[in-house]
Amino acid sequence: MITKLVKVDAERPDLNVLREAADILRNGGLVAFPTETVYGLGANGLDAEACKKIYEAKGRPSDNPLILTIGDLNGLYPIVNKVTENAEKIIKAFWPGPITLVLPKADCVPDTVTGGLDTVAIRFPSHAVARELIKLAGIPVAAPSANSSGKPSPTRASHVEFDLNGKIDMIIDGGPAEWGLESTILDVSEDKPVLLRPGAVTKEMIEGVVGEIDVDPAVYMKPSADIVPKAPGMKYKHYSPSASVILVSGSRDNVIKKINEKTEEDLKKGLSVGIMATEQTKDCYKAGKILVVGDREKPETIGANLFKILRKFDYIGADVVYSEVFDEDGEGAAIMNRLNKAAAFNYIRC
Numbered sequence: 112m113i114t115k116l117v118k119v120d121a122e123r124p125d126l127n128v129l130r131e132a133a134d135i136l137r138n139g140g141l142v143a144f145p146t147e148t149v150y151g152l153g154a155n156g157l158d159a160e161a162c163k164k165i166y167e168a169k170g171r172p173s174d175n176p177l178i179l180t181i182g183d184l185n186g187l188y189p190i191v192n193k194v195t196e197n198a199e200k201i202i203k204a205f206w207p208g209p210i211t212l213v214l215p216k217a218d219c220v221p222d223t224v225t226g227g228l229d230t231v232a233i234r235f236p237s238h239a240v241a242r243e244l245i246k247l248a249g250i251p252v253a254a255p256s257a258n259s260s261g262k263p264s265p266t267r268a269s270h271v272e273f274d275l276n277g278k279i280d281m282i283i284d285g286g287p288a289e290w291g292l293e294s295t296i297l298d299v300s301e302d303k304p305v306l307l308r309p310g311a312v313t314k315e316m317i318e319g320v321v322g323e324i325d326v327d328p329a330v331y332m333k334p335s336a337d338i339v340p341k342a343p344g345m346k347y348k349h350y351s352p353s354a355s356v357i358l359v360s361g362s363r364d365n366v367i368k369k370i371n372e373k374t375e376e377d378l379k380k381g382l383s384v385g386i387m388a389t390e391q392t393k394d395c396y397k398a399g400k401i402l403v404v405g406d407r408e409k410p411e412t413i414g415a416n417l418f419k420i421l422r423k424f425d426y427i428g429a430d431v432v433y434s435e436v437f438d439e440d441g442e443g444a445a446i447m448n449r450l451n452k453a454a455a456f457n458y459i460r461c
């Protein structure tokens with residue numbers, strides 16, 4: 112298959128391009144498109160055969176359900192069998208935007224989308240390209256992240272091209288994704304909301320609207336026999352480059368010293384060593400391939416760059432990557448959740 116790559120303006124996309132993409136979706140094809148979180152891989156969310164193609168293209172395990180995206184609020188009601196009170200509050204406060212809601216599913220949603228669950232995950236993205244495309248398609252669009260399963264989510268069209276070229280019909284390039292980490296996932300199917308995946312809409316922001324919520328333990332602990340994530344996708348080693356990622360935590364000086372020591376040891380063994388540094392520390396490392404993920408004073412820069420930098424370590428062939436860690440407050444929770452997964456919770460504490 113030849114994958115068509117088309118550039119559009121992120122704010123005022125060419126509607127002719129989006130019409131062509133919408134036709135592909137309605138006819139059972141696959142289109143990758145930008146959203147405010149990461150690039151999504153779209154298919155007709157009511158067509159089980161089309162959704163199967165998403166699993167095939169990504170190499171995604173079939174028990175990992177997809178997210179259905181909608182282009183306006185009216186798109187919600189046909190695909191759920193109940194909108195809970197908390198869902199209504201969250202929708203008013205944060206939609207369109209980077210938060211996905213899990214609700215009881217309607218019969219029209221195929222099992223291929225939900226992995227056999229009786230709930231469905233739904234998002235109404237705010238990105239102009241995503242919204243217009245879904246509206247033009249006139250169907251709910253199943254859209255998980257447009258990466259090969261297990262690789263870091265794509266924040267640029269070039270990442271999608273690298274993973275999926277030749278496997279999908281079209282890639283719409285709308286420039287870099289603004290937020291850079293996947294959406295928050297909140298289960299509002301029962302009385303007390305449960306945070307399944309942290310993202311741009313933080314726990315604190317959600318609690319400001321619906322009061323105290325629960326957090327699925329798999330958000331901050333390594334999945335095990337006792338800790339089975341409620342979002343099936345969270346159990347897989349995710350977001351990871353080919354290198355082993357090791358997180359180094361402790362005081363600033365101890366972390367720098369430890370990373371320098373480990374780098375020297377590994378270089379002696381003939382390994383290619385990457386270091387994920389920040390603007391604040393980039394000049395403190397002596398050897399290895401040092402990449403700056405962002406500015407500690409501006410956590411949004413770290414969120415926006417994290418997946419791009421993890422992919423870069425693959426590109427430059429790092430065998431091992433040492434990374435600093437970040438505060439888990441607010442948006443830091445999403446950053447540390449993804450980093451913990453990339454590192455499979457592998458820590459050096461010093």
Ligand code: AMP
Nearest residue numbers: 176177230231232255256342343344345
């Ligand atoms: P992705 O869009 O690639 O980040 O993948 C979608 C995420 O949503 C995965 O982690 C899924 O496990 C999760 N998800 C989808 N549907 C449900 C559902 N009904 N209940 C819980 N989690 C879900």
Ligand code: MG
Nearest residue numbers: 255256264293
């Ligand atoms: Mg994904």
